[in-house]
Amino acid sequence: MNSSEIRQNKITKQWVIYAPGRKTRPKDLMSFPASRQNIPERQDSCPFCPGNEGMLPEILMESPEAPDPWQVRIVPNKYPAVTPIGSRERKKEGIYVKMAGYGHHDVVIEHPQHNRQIGEMSDKEVNRIVEAYHRRYRDLMRKDATMSVLIFRNHGSRAGTSLIHPHSQIITTGMVPQDIRRQEEGAQRYYDDWGRCVFCDILEHESHEKVRLVYENNSFAAFVPFSADVPCEIWIMPRAHNADFADISDEEKENLAAGMKEILARLHRRLGDPDYNFIFMTTARYRSGEPQLHWYLRIRPRLTTAAGFEIGSGISINTSIPEEDAAFLRDE
Numbered sequence: 001m002n003s004s005e006i007r008q009n010k011i012t013k014q015w016v017i018y019a020p021g022r023k024t025r026p027k028d029l030m031s032f033p034a035s036r037q038n039i040p041e042r043q044d045s046c047p048f049c050p051g052n053e054g055m056l057p058e059i060l061m062e063s064p065e066a067p068d069p070w071q072v073r074i075v076p077n078k079y080p081a082v083t084p085i086g087s088r089e090r091k092k093e094g095i096y097v098k099m100a101g102y103g104h105h106d107v108v109i110e111h112p113q114h115n116r117q118i119g120e121m122s123d124k125e126v127n128r129i130v131e132a133y134h135r136r137y138r139d140l141m142r143k144d145a146t147m148s149v150l151i152f153r154n155h156g157s158r159a160g161t162s163l164i165h166p167h168s169q170i171i172t173t174g175m176v177p178q179d180i181r182r183q184e185e186g187a188q189r190y191y192d193d194w195g196r197c198v199f200c201d202i203l204e205h206e207s208h209e210k211v212r213l214v215y216e217n218n219s220f221a222a223f224v225p226f227s228a229d230v231p232c233e234i235w236i237m238p239r240a241h242n243a244d245f246a247d248i249s250d251e252e253k254e255n256l257a258a259g260m261k262e263i264l265a266r267l268h269r270r271l272g273d274p275d276y277n278f279i280f281m282t283t284a285r286y287r288s289g290e291p292q293l294h295w296y297l298r299i300r301p302r303l304t305t306a307a308g309f310e311i312g313s314g315i316s317i318n319t320s321i322p323e324e325d326a327a328f329l330r331d332e
Contacts, residue, residue, distance in 0.1 A: 088174025119265030156275025
């Protein structure tokens, strides 16, 4: 691709501008952040390191369970965005609407070692993280006031994290975030038009064409989406149609862990340990059985910064071509 091109997101109908004239080669985006080099296995000031339990509010869950040494812990966030106080009842204030900041905000401590990231862990260790996500997700979805559960990971300062120790977070809300609602509505429109799941059609197309495919196993395919918002964005999507992460099987959990580990290790090797966010895109409450919805894991490296046009228009400008990004991430 030599000239600019605008592609449409198949689900949301949002447009993305591809500007190869502003492009740098993927390898030129390599960062190797100095803040993450020569990190010790344990840090006295880190609340997530073993021996510093007194810095934690409490421990909600450990895996494996005592008396075995823990590998994964779930604790309340010490500085929560939402709290399990009040209700999700809406109130009016003049012409405006508000509600209590109801929800849960947990931290998933992914490993006892301060310097051990997911791409460097064993398959068993990553599988325990997925198991912890799944168990806590199901527990939180059972709470009557929960409308959505978001599992996410911020890696690096540009991605919004302040602690290096490997961890991710879970936030529940008493309402459905608009970005999730817009995706659900886009999937509903596609199903009404064609009688098929748009995610299944995307997955079938990417698995057949293979030009944007990066990795696959028996349960999952990982690919750079046709309308990727950012360079080297990757979706890890289950092959089996399933709207809700809660319904994942034991075999799928093992294969998801393998896919997560491989993709994150590949990003580390090929892009120099970039900052990134990953988000589990799963159904809102009461929609787990819907035939048009399909959960997946979205990984967004923080290699570029949104500027005035993107903020004002809501349209991303991506200087990196999805097909070239996929080829770059496939090659070892």
